[in-house]
Amino acid sequence: MSIREQMRKGTTNVILLNLLAEAGRPMYGYEIIQELEARSDGFFEFKQGLVYPRLHELEREGFLRAEWQGEEGSRRRKFYTITDEGRRRLEKELQGWQALTRDVNRLLGVETS
């Protein structure tokens, strides 16, 4: 598995939390994926279907709240919103990410501005 692939797998949850925190409004799965693809500009190549297990995982852990809209029998859509717990988790993960990149860059001798 490439470093990029490993990074994608390891960072998908925090990227999803960050996207929903920045959006500040409920978003549905396809909309989230479209936004992810637009933001990554091809950097992260991922299979769209694999985003749903991550969304469900975050929902189960209480970091996202999901709500169905639309009537049974018509087109129904599941919207996700970040919870307060999700925001706290995002803050913690971002701090961890910054510390990790700083330490790895130091180990690799990479200078950052």
Next chain:
Amino acid sequence: MTEIDAMLARIAAGLDLDAETEHEVLCEIRDHLEAAADGARAAGLDEDAALARAAACFGLEEEVARELRAVHAGWGTADAVIAAGLPVACALVLRWLAFAPDGTALGWPQLLSRPAFWIVACAALLLPVLKFERRRYALAAWVVFWGLTVLFVALPAARW
């Protein structure tokens, strides 16, 4: 059967979830595939090509099903076991509280004056609603609990 229906059927075959969760998962994926196909059609692709692109971008059904199963695994079964076991256990404890060792039953006034009764009753009422994501499980647990409690305490013929 459309291509989307066929994809959903292949995903469903690999899910092995409780019926309600599976229905919700498939409903969400259907919405995704339909939206993706709509987008591809809007970009100028014909019907078959739009569905093919939506399917290709979605990924392998087996892989998605395996990941979804891993996320949801065990919850439905664990809930069902607790939903079945908890009200029975609580009702049995209440039954034990309600009957003296000589087999004579306490009346409701005496039973209601016992703190242990309220502890068990509150546990039987609160635990299901705190534990279960599915409110119907909590409701079923309450129905079973009260049904057994009335049976054990109120009906003299039910004495063991």
